Amino acid sequence: MNIIDVVLLAMMVITALAVVRMRNLFAAVMLLGIFSLLSASLYALLDAVDVAFTEAAVGAGISTVLMLGTLALTGEREKKPHRPAWLPLVVVVVTGAALLYGTFDMPLYGDPNDPIHKHVADRYIERSGQEVGTPNIVTSVLASYRGFDTLGEVTVIFTAGVGVLALLGRGALSRRRRLNKEDDR
Amino acid sequence: MLRSLSLGAVLFATWLLLSGFYDDPLLLGLGVVSTVLVVYIAHRMDVIDHEGHPVQLSFGGVMYWPWLLWEIVKSNIGVAKVILSPSMPATPVFFKIKSSQKTDLGRTIYANSITLTPGTITVAIDGEDFLIHALTREGAKGVMSGKMDRKVSRLEAPSETPA
Amino acid sequence: MEINFLGHYNYWVVIFLMMTGFYVVIARPNLVKKLIGLNIFQISVFLLYISMGKVDGGSAPILAEGIKIFSNPLPHVLILTAIVVGVATTALGLALVVRIKEAYGTIEDDEIQAMEEEMEP
Amino acid sequence: MKRKPVLRVSTKLLTPFILLFALYVQFHGDYGPGGGFQAGVIFASAFILYSLVFGLETAQRVLPAAIRRILLGSGVLIYAGTGIASILMGGNFLNYSVLAHDPLSGQHLGIMLIEFGVGTTVFAAMVIIFFTFAGQYRRGGPDGN
Amino acid sequence: MTTTLLDVISWAFLLIGGASVIIGTLGILRLPDVYTRMHAASITDTLGAGMIVAGLAIQGGFSLVSAKLFLIFVFLLFTSPVSTHALAKAALTAGVTPAGTDRKSGKGAEAP
Amino acid sequence: MFGAVAAALLVAMGMAIIRALKGPTVFDRILSVNTFGTKTVLLIAVIGFLQKRPDFLDIALVYALINFITTIAVLKFFEFSHLGTPIGEEEAEDL
Numbered sequence: 001m002n003i004i005d006v007v008l009l010a011m012m013v014i015t016a017l018a019v020v021r022m023r024n025l026f027a028a029v030m031l032l033g034i035f036s037l038l039s040a041s042l043y044a045l046l047d048a049v050d051v052a053f054t055e056a057a058v059g060a061g062i063s064t065v066l067m068l069g070t071l072a073l074t075g076e077r078e079k080k081p082h083r084p085a086w087l088p089l090v091v092v093v094v095t096g097a098a099l100l101y102g103t104f105d106m107p108l109y110g111d112p113n114d115p116i117h118k119h120v121a122d123r124y125i126e127r128s129g130q131e132v133g134t135p136n137i138v139t140s141v142l143a144s145y146r147g148f149d150t151l152g153e154v155t156v157i158f159t160a161g162v163g164v165l166a167l168l169g170r171g172a173l174s175r176r177r178r179l180n181k182e183d184d185r
Numbered sequence: 186m187l188r189s190l191s192l193g194a195v196l197f198a199t200w201l202l203l204s205g206f207y208d209d210p211l212l213l214g215l216g217v218v219s220t221v222l223v224v225y226i227a228h229r230m231d232v233i234d235h236e237g238h239p240v241q242l243s244f245g246g247v248m249y250w251p252w253l254l255w256e257i258v259k260s261n262i263g264v265a266k267v268i269l270s271p272s273m274p275a276t277p278v279f280f281k282i283k284s285s286q287k288t289d290l291g292r293t294i295y296a297n298s299i300t301l302t303p304g305t306i307t308v309a310i311d312g313e314d315f316l317i318h319a320l321t322r323e324g325a326k327g328v329m330s331g332k333m334d335r336k337v338s339r340l341e342a343p344s345e346t347p348a
Numbered sequence: 349m350e351i352n353f354l355g356h357y358n359y360w361v362v363i364f365l366m367m368t369g370f371y372v373v374i375a376r377p378n379l380v381k382k383l384i385g386l387n388i389f390q391i392s393v394f395l396l397y398i399s400m401g402k403v404d405g406g407s408a409p410i411l412a413e414g415i416k417i418f419s420n421p422l423p424h425v426l427i428l429t430a431i432v433v434g435v436a437t438t439a440l441g442l443a444l445v446v447r448i449k450e451a452y453g454t455i456e457d458d459e460i461q462a463m464e465e466e467m468e469p
Numbered sequence: 470m471k472r473k474p475v476l477r478v479s480t481k482l483l484t485p486f487i488l489l490f491a492l493y494v495q496f497h498g499d500y501g502p503g504g505g506f507q508a509g510v511i512f513a514s515a516f517i518l519y520s521l522v523f524g525l526e527t528a529q530r531v532l533p534a535a536i537r538r539i540l541l542g543s544g545v546l547i548y549a550g551t552g553i554a555s556i557l558m559g560g561n562f563l564n565y566s567v568l569a570h571d572p573l574s575g576q577h578l579g580i581m582l583i584e585f586g587v588g589t590t591v592f593a594a595m596v597i598i599f600f601t602f603a604g605q606y607r608r609g610g611p612d613g614n
Numbered sequence: 615m616t617t618t619l620l621d622v623i624s625w626a627f628l629l630i631g632g633a634s635v636i637i638g639t640l641g642i643l644r645l646p647d648v649y650t651r652m653h654a655a656s657i658t659d660t661l662g663a664g665m666i667v668a669g670l671a672i673q674g675g676f677s678l679v680s681a682k683l684f685l686i687f688v689f690l691l692f693t694s695p696v697s698t699h700a701l702a703k704a705a706l707t708a709g710v711t712p713a714g715t716d717r718k719s720g721k722g723a724e725a726p
Numbered sequence: 727m728f729g730a731v732a733a734a735l736l737v738a739m740g741m742a743i744i745r746a747l748k749g750p751t752v753f754d755r756i757l758s759v760n761t762f763g764t765k766t767v768l769l770i771a772v773i774g775f776l777q778k779r780p781d782f783l784d785i786a787l788v789y790a791l792i793n794f795i796t797t798i799a800v801l802k803f804f805e806f807s808h809l810g811t812p813i814g815e816e817e818a819e820d821l
Contacts, residue, residue, distance in 0.1 A: 088375035160436035161594035300695035632734030
């Protein structure tokens with residue numbers, strides 16, 4: 001099982017590096033699709049079936065389609081950057097090193113005695129069967145124990161929908177046309 | 186109307202196949218509600234017609250599908266041979282054929298059957314002319330022999346509704 | 349300090365991926381490319397959470413007969429909503445990119461900055 | 470519309486099953502993986518497929534703007550309304566145990582309602598976002614590919 | 615006894631499936647142009663997927679699992695030719711020239 | 727035995743990534759993403775069996791579905807440069 005895990009991670013690294021190198025944005029979006037498919041396989045392998053399900057529906061589908069819709073409007077070639085790239089590289093390496101140093105204090109991967117598993121999660125696993133009564137613990141945590149949280153998330157999605165409408169919707173379109181005409185004059 | 190009903194029946198059967206809860210009245214009720222909702226949306230989308238819900242083909246299909254599956258297996262072996270042999274004896278070829286189907290549904294079935302068998306792809310359809318790409322000459326000959334064409338036409342024939 | 353090399357490999361790869369996304373965000377002037385980088389970053393953060401929730405010998409957190417050890421469901425819940433929120437915010441970002449393209453005619457941030465500086469001397 | 474028979478016929482065949490599958494995911498979130506978030510997205514992708522093949526105008530006729538916007542808001546309202554209902558029935562905000570005669574079926578009912586709210590909002594948001602992006606037209610000439 | 619027999623059959627299916635997936639992808643790597651590569655891709659979609667699904671379904675027994683596997687297979691069988699066809703059409707419209715094509719039956723079969 | 731199939735699928739996925747990286751045309755990339763999707767569907771089904779909980783095949787089903795829609799969207803983007811028009815109307819000449 002661990003081998004599948006390692007191979008999938010290796011393929012993700014290759015894909016991510018290729019995305020960095022690709023000048024053609026269309027190819028980058030296609031590779032991002034592959035990246036998302038790989039991550040979803042990994043979620044399924046790490047027992048997060050619900051997350052894999054969501055990533056399947058969202059990451060591979062909708063976000064690729066939306067990216068393409070944008071590329072259709074903005075053009076698909078990336079210009080060659082002409083400012084020196086060493087400063088970002090230094091920033092990234094330093095940040096990465098700090099984070100790597102941080103992992104040494106983390107509990108081992110997959111250890112059942114990690115602190116993260118010892119507090120509230122145990123209670124969810126043991127009691128949700130009697131308290132909420134749905135077999136899927138993720139659903140009962142999502143909808144019942146942490147229902148308030150999810151209400152917030154739904155509001156965020158609602159707001160995003162309204163925001164896109166406000167930026168690009170039909171009302172916004174006529175306003176933009178008017179503005180453009182004023183610019184021309 | 187009859188088509189809506191039969192689409193509803195098929196959808197509800199699919200629901201039962203997916204769900205696996207046959208003794209829960211709530212889920213069965215939700216299944217009925219979902220089926221009705223989907224049939225309503227499908228009606229609004231105007232996808233329930235002789236193309237969108239081809240009940241008329243269900244009897245002929247029983248004979249056609251196994252034959253097609255066997256054809257697929259045979260052509261798979263052919264293509265695998267081409268790929269595995271070191272010299273790759275691929276002789277790709279474009280050619281046109283005429284199909285004998287009367288309706289778009291029949292043409293779709295035929296085109297998809299051609300594409301589904303590895304070694305041949307329907308590239309474009311213009312009326313009854315198909316443009317086909319084949320990996321090898323043998324594959325091209327297989328399509329040009331017209332056996333599949335006749336089978337699909339026979340599958341389509343009993344339902345000859347004026348399109 | 350005892351370092352268990354194999355015990356953290358998952359986190360290390362995730363941090364590498366995260367930094368790749370981060371690099372794209374800060375080093376590339378193209379706004380769509382920045383959003384792609386942001387997406388890579390996002391997915392790596394998701395992976396970090398999910399890896400933390402994994403329990404050896406555990407199973408998917410859906411109750412069933414005869415299964416005793418489950419992986420931690422809490423990260424799954426957090427990430428599940430985060431994915432959908434993530435795509436909604438990405439969509440908002442893309443909408444902004446489209447507007448920027450309309451207003452400035454380009455989506456390279458250095459060109460946009462140059463234009464801004466021209467306008468306000 | 471007479472051209473491209475393959476895509477047209479296949480879409481007609483598939484769309485109802487995609488919609489049904491989305492509803493199955495919506496209502497079986499308690500028992501297996503799935504729930505409102507995923508179902509909303511799948512339901513929306515059926516509409517996305519439809520509008521890709523039959524055109525944006527047709528899809529917008531099937532799902533007019535007013536309905537889209539009402540759905541977008543009503544999902545959040547269903548969610549919050551379930552919370553308010555549980556206050557009115559004498560419990561805390563979003564504590565579903567009081568919604569029915571015994572706590573377990575109350576929880577079940579509450580979860581089903583809020584998942585439905587989630588699904589509605591996610592569906593409407595995704596469809597609105599897609600339709601808005603697809604409705605934009607390229608201003609300048611084609612960049613070529 | 616029957617279980618061992620079924621196991622052997624399902625293993626054979628799985629092995630054939632895995633092998634044909636690899637062969638198909640090898641074809642995607644080796645063959646010279648888009649059109650020929652599509653033929654190789656459809657090996658994965660038909661024989662590879664079919665055999666793996668059949669092998670898994672035998673392991674799953676007569677249950678909901680097998681039903682869902684069957685649905686997956688039917689779905690792949692419906693969608694894969696449609697996307698292949700659309701891809702070939704798009705490539706032809708965009709003017710991707712096929713490698714080493716000899717124009718047989720020459721009734722104006724050239725790419726526009 | 728499931729492990730062997732998973733290994734075969736992983737090898738095939740690696741080869742598909744190589745094709746996606748090499749191109750050369752965009753259609754090669756689309757093809758490899760599409761076939762990558764099919765392999766993911768199969769891999770997830772196999773992973774379910776590997777973990778002895780094969781009742782989560784819905785995920786694989788969703789993949790098959792979304793993969794199809796993405797491919798259609800990508801191709802539409804390439805043929806018409808935007809997503810709004812119905813298929814079959816903007817073509818001056820078919821075939």
